[in-house]
Amino acid sequence: MGTLITLKEWAALNERSYGSIRNTWVSHPDFPDPKNPRSRTVMGRGTPAHEYDSDELDAFANHWEATNRPPQLPMPDEPDEYRTLGAIARLLGVDGKTVTQYRETINEQVDHTDRGTRTIYHTRGVVEVLNKRRGMGMARPRKDRSPE
Structure with a gap:
């Protein structure tokens, strides 16, 4: 026990x-x-x-x-290219929200570059972050959102 x-x-x-x-x-x-x-x-x-x-x-x-646990996503061709999150979602054949709901984590863990109004991300890094998703009921605690 x-x-x-x-x-x-x-x-x-x-x-x-x-x-x-x-x-x-x-x-x-x-x-x-x-x-x-x-x-x-x-x-x-x-x-x-x-x-x-x-x-x-x-x-x-x-x-x-x-x-x-969510199903593992396959690594697409040319994974070292930089793409928008929407382009990565289309490449993986998933809804855009499947990717963008993890934007905060992706921004923290994946190499990315701002290009004016668009941000492009290292494709391999995004897929690796998505494949580490924990699944329903496994969410990490939210950060304190109280005003400073």
């Missing part, structure tokens, strides 16, 4: 979205059962969080990811 941990704690440790886990996984029939409620922290008030076995959560996550 692993460590007893709440879903929020486990999500943060594993760079996963707590909301996605709560909304997608918890209702799944194979999702691990909670072991016990954690005692309330603020003067005995509030809803107690359930504690789960971290090993069981890890095993469920591994199984979920293996069965729900």
Whole structure:
């Protein structure tokens, strides 16, 4: 048996979205059962969080990811060319949103050049980023969007 941990704690440790886990996984029939409620922290008030076995959560996550991972995209011809994200999507035969929804990650990880109103990206790098997608219920936590 692993460590007893709440879903929020486990999500943060594993760079996963707590909301996605709560909304997608918890209702799944194979999702691990909670072991016990954690005692309330603020003067005995509030809803107690359930504690789960971290090993069981890890095993469920591994199984979920293996069965729900998006299909691998084939490396296109001439992968070292620079193209727009739309051109790469057409080349791969996928909807443009399949590519552009990862624009932030692609911008961080793939060599690209701004050419006026268009940005062109190293095709191989974009395909490699897309092939690392984790699948439904595996989203990384959103960055803090509060104003500075």
